[in-house]
Amino acid sequence: xxxxxxxxxxxxxxxxxxxLEGALSPADQARFEAHLDYCDPCIVYIEEMRLxxxxxxxLSERDLAPAARDQLLAxxxxxxxxx
Amino acid sequence: MTATAxxxxxxxxxxxxxxxxxxxxxxxxxxxxxxxxxxxATLFVRDYETAEEVAQExxxxxxxxxxxxxxRSSFRTWLFSxxxxxxxxxxxxxxxxxxxxxxxxxxxxxxxPAVDPDRFIPPGEEWAGYWASPPRDLVENPERALLSAEAQxxxxxxxxxxxxxxxxxxxxRDVEGWEAADVCNALGLTxxxxxxxxxxxxxxxxxxxxxxVEQRAVLADx
Numbered sequence: 001x002x003x004x005x006x007x008x009x010x011x012x013x014x015x016x017x018x019x020l021e022g023a024l025s026p027a028d029q030a031r032f033e034a035h036l037d038y039c040d041p042c043i044v045y046i047e048e049m050r051l052x053x054x055x056x057x058x059l060s061e062r063d064l065a066p067a068a069r070d071q072l073l074a075x076x077x078x079x080x081x082x083x
Numbered sequence: 084m085t086a087t088a089x090x091x092x093x094x095x096x097x098x099x100x101x102x103x104x105x106x107x108x109x110x111x112x113x114x115x116x117x118x119x120x121x122x123x124a125t126l127f128v129r130d131y132e133t134a135e136e137v138a139q140e141x142x143x144x145x146x147x148x149x150x151x152x153x154x155r156s157s158f159r160t161w162l163f164s165x166x167x168x169x170x171x172x173x174x175x176x177x178x179x180x181x182x183x184x185x186x187x188x189x190x191x192x193x194x195x196p197a198v199d200p201d202r203f204i205p206p207g208e209e210w211a212g213y214w215a216s217p218p219r220d221l222v223e224n225p226e227r228a229l230l231s232a233e234a235q236x237x238x239x240x241x242x243x244x245x246x247x248x249x250x251x252x253x254x255x256r257d258v259e260g261w262e263a264a265d266v267c268n269a270l271g272l273t274x275x276x277x278x279x280x281x282x283x284x285x286x287x288x289x290x291x292x293x294x295x296v297e298q299r300a301v302l303a304d305x
Contacts, residue, residue, distance in 0.1 A: 008212030010203045014196070017282035021263065023274075041217030044297075047225075048218060051296055052289040055229040055238055056257040060119070068139045069113055076109045079146040 007035040012042050016049050094158040102149060113142065116159070119259055120166055126251050127170035137173055141166045163269055193246075193279060197286035218297060225296040234295040241291035245284050252277060253284035 007015075012035050018024050019032050035042060094115075100108035120141055124134035144165040152161055202216040222228050229238070242250060251270055255261045261269075267277050 009214045010212040013198045021278055041214045044218040048289050051225050052285055053257055059258045072113055072142050076106055080104045
Protein backbone atom coordinates (compact mmCIF):
# COMPACT_ATOMS: atom_id res chain seq x y z
CA UNK A 1 0.00 0.00 0.00
CA UNK A 2 1.71 3.20 1.15
CA UNK A 3 5.35 3.62 0.30
CA UNK A 4 6.14 4.91 3.77
CA UNK A 5 5.75 3.19 7.10
CA UNK A 6 3.24 5.72 8.30
CA UNK A 7 -0.40 5.12 7.48
CA UNK A 8 -2.55 8.16 6.78
CA UNK A 9 -6.29 8.45 7.39
CA UNK A 10 -7.28 7.96 3.76
CA UNK A 11 -5.45 4.63 3.66
CA UNK A 12 -6.82 3.73 7.10
CA UNK A 13 -10.47 4.03 6.07
CA UNK A 14 -9.86 1.69 3.12
CA UNK A 15 -8.33 -0.99 5.35
CA UNK A 16 -10.92 -1.03 8.14
CA UNK A 17 -12.80 -4.05 6.80
CA UNK A 18 -9.63 -6.05 6.11
CA UNK A 19 -8.59 -5.21 9.68
CA LEU A 20 -11.91 -6.31 11.19
CA GLU A 21 -11.81 -9.48 9.06
CA GLY A 22 -8.28 -10.29 10.21
CA ALA A 23 -7.05 -10.15 6.62
CA LEU A 24 -4.21 -7.62 6.94
CA SER A 25 -0.58 -8.69 6.65
CA PRO A 26 1.25 -8.50 9.98
CA ALA A 27 3.12 -5.40 8.73
CA ASP A 28 -0.07 -3.60 7.67
CA GLN A 29 -1.80 -4.60 10.87
CA ALA A 30 1.02 -3.02 12.88
CA ARG A 31 0.80 0.18 10.79
CA PHE A 32 -2.98 0.19 11.18
CA GLU A 33 -2.81 -0.18 14.95
CA ALA A 34 -0.06 2.44 15.19
CA HIS A 35 -2.36 4.87 13.38
CA LEU A 36 -5.19 4.09 15.81
CA ASP A 37 -2.85 4.92 18.71
CA TYR A 38 -2.70 8.58 17.85
CA CYS A 39 -5.61 9.42 15.53
CA ASP A 40 -8.80 10.23 17.44
CA PRO A 41 -10.97 10.85 14.34
CA CYS A 42 -10.06 7.40 13.00
CA ILE A 43 -11.02 5.87 16.37
CA VAL A 44 -14.44 7.47 15.83
CA TYR A 45 -14.45 6.19 12.25
CA ILE A 46 -13.81 2.54 13.17
CA GLU A 47 -16.39 2.82 15.94
CA GLU A 48 -18.89 4.03 13.34
CA MET A 49 -18.10 0.98 11.22
CA ARG A 50 -18.79 -1.24 14.24
CA LEU A 51 -22.05 0.62 14.87
CA UNK A 52 -22.96 0.10 11.22
CA UNK A 53 -22.36 -3.65 11.44
CA UNK A 54 -24.44 -3.83 14.62
CA UNK A 55 -27.30 -1.80 13.18
CA UNK A 56 -27.42 -3.82 9.95
CA UNK A 57 -27.35 -7.01 12.03
CA UNK A 58 -30.45 -5.94 13.91
CA LEU A 59 -32.47 -5.96 10.69
CA SER A 60 -32.87 -9.72 11.18
CA GLU A 61 -34.85 -9.03 14.35
CA ARG A 62 -37.59 -7.31 12.40
CA ASP A 63 -39.27 -10.58 11.69
CA LEU A 64 -42.52 -11.43 10.25
CA ALA A 65 -44.18 -14.55 11.57
CA PRO A 66 -44.04 -17.24 8.89
CA ALA A 67 -47.31 -16.63 7.09
CA ALA A 68 -47.15 -20.03 5.49
CA ARG A 69 -46.54 -22.10 8.61
CA ASP A 70 -49.88 -23.92 8.65
CA GLN A 71 -49.79 -24.53 4.92
CA LEU A 72 -46.28 -25.95 5.16
CA LEU A 73 -47.21 -28.20 8.05
CA ALA A 74 -50.12 -29.54 5.99
CA UNK A 75 -47.65 -30.22 3.18
CA UNK A 76 -45.50 -32.05 5.72
CA UNK A 77 -48.42 -34.32 6.68
CA UNK A 78 -49.00 -35.11 2.99
CA UNK A 79 -45.33 -35.89 2.57
CA UNK A 80 -45.42 -38.16 5.60
CA UNK A 81 -48.36 -40.09 4.22
CA UNK A 82 -46.71 -40.70 0.87
CA UNK A 83 -43.10 -41.09 2.00
CA MET B 84 -27.74 -13.47 14.83
CA THR B 85 -24.47 -13.83 16.59
CA ALA B 86 -23.62 -17.51 16.82
CA THR B 87 -24.19 -19.48 13.66
CA ALA B 88 -21.86 -22.39 14.41
CA UNK B 89 -23.52 -23.67 17.63
CA UNK B 90 -26.83 -23.99 15.72
CA UNK B 91 -25.40 -26.71 13.46
CA UNK B 92 -25.70 -29.79 15.71
CA UNK B 93 -29.19 -28.66 16.50
CA UNK B 94 -30.17 -28.54 12.83
CA UNK B 95 -28.87 -32.05 12.39
CA UNK B 96 -30.93 -33.31 15.31
CA UNK B 97 -34.03 -31.59 13.99
CA UNK B 98 -33.43 -33.05 10.56
CA UNK B 99 -33.13 -36.51 12.02
CA UNK B 100 -36.47 -36.03 13.77
CA UNK B 101 -38.05 -34.69 10.56
CA UNK B 102 -36.94 -37.85 8.78
CA UNK B 103 -38.73 -39.86 11.45
CA UNK B 104 -41.88 -37.86 10.67
CA UNK B 105 -41.75 -35.45 13.60
CA UNK B 106 -43.93 -32.49 12.64
CA UNK B 107 -42.78 -30.31 15.54
CA UNK B 108 -39.20 -30.66 14.34
CA UNK B 109 -40.20 -29.49 10.87
CA UNK B 110 -42.06 -26.56 12.45
CA UNK B 111 -38.89 -25.64 14.37
CA UNK B 112 -36.85 -25.58 11.18
CA UNK B 113 -39.49 -23.38 9.55
CA UNK B 114 -39.48 -20.99 12.49
CA UNK B 115 -35.71 -20.86 12.46
CA UNK B 116 -35.13 -20.37 8.75
CA UNK B 117 -38.25 -19.18 6.98
CA UNK B 118 -37.81 -15.45 7.67
CA UNK B 119 -34.22 -15.71 6.52
CA UNK B 120 -35.25 -17.61 3.37
CA UNK B 121 -37.77 -14.91 2.50
CA UNK B 122 -35.19 -12.16 3.03
CA UNK B 123 -32.60 -13.98 0.93
CA ALA B 124 -35.17 -14.70 -1.79
CA THR B 125 -35.78 -10.97 -2.13
CA LEU B 126 -32.17 -10.72 -3.37
CA PHE B 127 -33.30 -12.60 -6.46
CA VAL B 128 -36.91 -11.66 -7.05
CA ARG B 129 -37.25 -8.19 -5.49
CA ASP B 130 -40.91 -8.57 -4.70
CA TYR B 131 -42.00 -9.64 -1.28
CA GLU B 132 -44.91 -11.85 -2.33
CA THR B 133 -42.84 -13.76 -4.84
CA ALA B 134 -40.06 -14.12 -2.27
CA GLU B 135 -42.51 -15.63 0.19
CA GLU B 136 -43.67 -18.09 -2.48
CA VAL B 137 -40.11 -19.03 -3.39
CA ALA B 138 -39.40 -19.64 0.30
CA GLN B 139 -42.46 -21.89 0.56
CA GLU B 140 -41.42 -23.82 -2.54
CA UNK B 141 -38.02 -24.24 -0.92
CA UNK B 142 -39.56 -26.11 2.03
CA UNK B 143 -41.45 -28.38 -0.35
CA UNK B 144 -38.10 -28.95 -2.06
CA UNK B 145 -36.61 -29.87 1.33
CA UNK B 146 -39.28 -32.54 1.87
CA UNK B 147 -38.85 -33.89 -1.64
CA UNK B 148 -35.07 -34.01 -1.36
CA UNK B 149 -34.76 -35.23 2.20
CA UNK B 150 -34.02 -38.81 1.17
CA UNK B 151 -31.20 -37.70 -1.08
CA UNK B 152 -29.60 -35.21 1.34
CA UNK B 153 -26.47 -36.88 2.66
CA UNK B 154 -25.33 -34.14 5.05
CA ARG B 155 -22.02 -33.64 3.31
CA SER B 156 -22.88 -29.93 3.54
CA SER B 157 -24.63 -28.18 6.38
CA PHE B 158 -28.41 -28.05 6.34
CA ARG B 159 -28.25 -24.29 5.85
CA THR B 160 -26.02 -24.60 2.77
CA TRP B 161 -28.34 -27.22 1.32
CA LEU B 162 -31.39 -25.09 2.10
CA PHE B 163 -29.80 -22.10 0.37
CA SER B 164 -28.97 -24.13 -2.73
CA UNK B 165 -32.59 -25.27 -2.99
CA UNK B 166 -33.69 -21.65 -2.56
CA UNK B 167 -31.45 -20.37 -5.36
CA UNK B 168 -32.66 -23.13 -7.68
CA UNK B 169 -36.28 -22.28 -6.92
CA UNK B 170 -35.59 -18.59 -7.43
CA UNK B 171 -33.88 -19.23 -10.77
CA UNK B 172 -36.70 -21.45 -11.96
CA UNK B 173 -39.21 -18.81 -10.93
CA UNK B 174 -37.20 -16.14 -12.69
CA UNK B 175 -37.10 -18.11 -15.92
CA UNK B 176 -40.86 -18.38 -15.79
CA UNK B 177 -41.50 -14.75 -14.99
CA UNK B 178 -38.42 -13.16 -16.54
CA UNK B 179 -38.09 -10.62 -13.79
CA UNK B 180 -35.41 -12.16 -11.68
CA UNK B 181 -32.19 -10.44 -10.73
CA UNK B 182 -29.68 -12.43 -12.78
CA UNK B 183 -27.63 -14.58 -10.45
CA UNK B 184 -24.49 -13.45 -12.24
CA UNK B 185 -25.21 -9.87 -11.14
CA UNK B 186 -24.49 -10.97 -7.60
CA UNK B 187 -20.93 -11.99 -8.37
CA UNK B 188 -20.12 -9.66 -11.25
CA UNK B 189 -17.99 -6.59 -10.53
CA UNK B 190 -20.13 -3.45 -10.59
CA UNK B 191 -19.35 0.24 -11.01
CA UNK B 192 -19.52 0.97 -7.31
CA UNK B 193 -16.85 -1.59 -6.41
CA UNK B 194 -13.98 0.81 -6.92
CA UNK B 195 -15.48 3.78 -5.13
CA PRO B 196 -13.56 5.12 -2.14
CA ALA B 197 -14.96 4.45 1.33
CA VAL B 198 -14.96 8.17 2.10
CA ASP B 199 -15.29 11.17 -0.22
CA PRO B 200 -11.69 12.20 -1.12
CA ASP B 201 -12.67 15.84 -0.51
CA ARG B 202 -12.73 15.09 3.18
CA PHE B 203 -8.97 14.52 3.21
CA ILE B 204 -6.09 16.99 2.79
CA PRO B 205 -5.16 16.83 -0.92
CA PRO B 206 -1.94 15.32 -2.26
CA GLY B 207 1.07 17.61 -2.33
CA GLU B 208 0.16 19.43 0.86
CA GLU B 209 1.61 18.81 4.25
CA TRP B 210 -0.48 16.10 6.01
CA ALA B 211 -1.84 14.91 2.67
CA GLY B 212 -4.31 12.04 3.20
CA TYR B 213 -5.15 13.08 6.77
CA TRP B 214 -8.65 14.23 7.63
CA ALA B 215 -9.56 17.73 6.49
CA SER B 216 -13.13 17.20 7.57
CA PRO B 217 -12.94 14.51 10.28
CA PRO B 218 -15.88 12.62 11.77
CA ARG B 219 -17.34 14.51 14.73
CA ASP B 220 -17.53 13.02 18.21
CA LEU B 221 -20.19 10.39 18.74
CA VAL B 222 -23.43 11.16 20.54
CA GLU B 223 -23.99 9.82 24.06
CA ASN B 224 -25.69 6.53 23.15
CA PRO B 225 -25.18 5.95 19.42
CA GLU B 226 -26.70 2.44 19.45
CA ARG B 227 -29.94 3.85 20.77
CA ALA B 228 -29.86 6.71 18.25
CA LEU B 229 -29.76 4.10 15.49
CA LEU B 230 -32.96 2.45 16.74
CA SER B 231 -35.16 5.40 15.78
CA ALA B 232 -37.62 4.72 12.97
CA GLU B 233 -35.98 7.42 10.89
CA ALA B 234 -32.49 5.94 11.28
CA GLN B 235 -33.82 2.46 10.47
CA UNK B 236 -35.46 3.78 7.31
CA UNK B 237 -32.21 5.46 6.31
CA UNK B 238 -30.29 2.19 6.82
CA UNK B 239 -32.85 0.27 4.75
CA UNK B 240 -32.64 2.84 1.98
CA UNK B 241 -28.82 2.80 2.01
CA UNK B 242 -28.77 -0.99 1.64
CA UNK B 243 -31.46 -0.94 -1.05
CA UNK B 244 -29.43 1.59 -3.06
CA UNK B 245 -26.34 -0.66 -3.18
CA UNK B 246 -25.41 -2.53 -6.38
CA UNK B 247 -26.82 -6.11 -6.26
CA UNK B 248 -23.48 -7.76 -5.52
CA UNK B 249 -22.73 -5.48 -2.55
CA UNK B 250 -26.26 -5.84 -1.29
CA UNK B 251 -26.08 -9.62 -1.43
CA UNK B 252 -22.80 -9.67 0.51
CA UNK B 253 -23.78 -7.24 3.27
CA UNK B 254 -27.12 -8.93 3.74
CA UNK B 255 -25.72 -12.45 3.93
CA ARG B 256 -22.81 -11.41 6.16
CA ASP B 257 -24.30 -8.77 8.44
CA VAL B 258 -28.05 -9.41 8.40
CA GLU B 259 -28.05 -13.22 8.16
CA GLY B 260 -24.77 -13.63 10.04
CA TRP B 261 -23.10 -15.98 7.55
CA GLU B 262 -19.39 -16.73 7.64
CA ALA B 263 -17.27 -15.24 4.86
CA ALA B 264 -16.49 -18.68 3.40
CA ASP B 265 -20.19 -19.56 3.12
CA VAL B 266 -20.91 -16.29 1.31
CA CYS B 267 -18.02 -16.95 -1.10
CA ASN B 268 -19.41 -20.41 -1.86
CA ALA B 269 -22.99 -19.28 -2.27
CA LEU B 270 -22.21 -16.35 -4.55
CA GLY B 271 -19.16 -17.71 -6.34
CA LEU B 272 -16.80 -15.02 -5.03
CA THR B 273 -13.14 -15.11 -4.15
CA UNK B 274 -12.30 -14.22 -0.54
CA UNK B 275 -10.70 -10.97 -1.68
CA UNK B 276 -13.64 -9.89 -3.82
CA UNK B 277 -16.05 -10.74 -1.01
CA UNK B 278 -14.11 -8.44 1.34
CA UNK B 279 -14.03 -5.63 -1.23
CA UNK B 280 -17.81 -5.83 -1.68
CA UNK B 281 -18.39 -5.99 2.07
CA UNK B 282 -16.13 -2.99 2.56
CA UNK B 283 -17.91 -0.86 -0.05
CA UNK B 284 -21.31 -1.84 1.29
CA UNK B 285 -20.48 -1.16 4.94
CA UNK B 286 -18.72 2.08 4.04
CA UNK B 287 -21.80 3.38 2.25
CA UNK B 288 -24.12 2.44 5.08
CA UNK B 289 -21.71 4.06 7.56
CA UNK B 290 -21.92 7.25 5.56
CA UNK B 291 -25.70 7.12 5.84
CA UNK B 292 -25.72 6.78 9.63
CA UNK B 293 -23.29 9.67 10.25
CA UNK B 294 -26.03 12.24 10.99
CA UNK B 295 -27.54 9.94 13.62
CA VAL B 296 -24.42 8.97 15.54
CA GLU B 297 -22.32 12.14 15.36
CA GLN B 298 -22.88 15.21 17.48
CA ARG B 299 -24.24 18.15 15.56
CA ALA B 300 -21.83 20.92 14.73
CA VAL B 301 -22.09 23.89 17.06
CA LEU B 302 -24.20 26.42 15.21
CA ALA B 303 -22.15 29.45 14.36
CA ASP B 304 -22.93 32.49 12.27
CA UNK B 305 -20.57 32.14 9.37
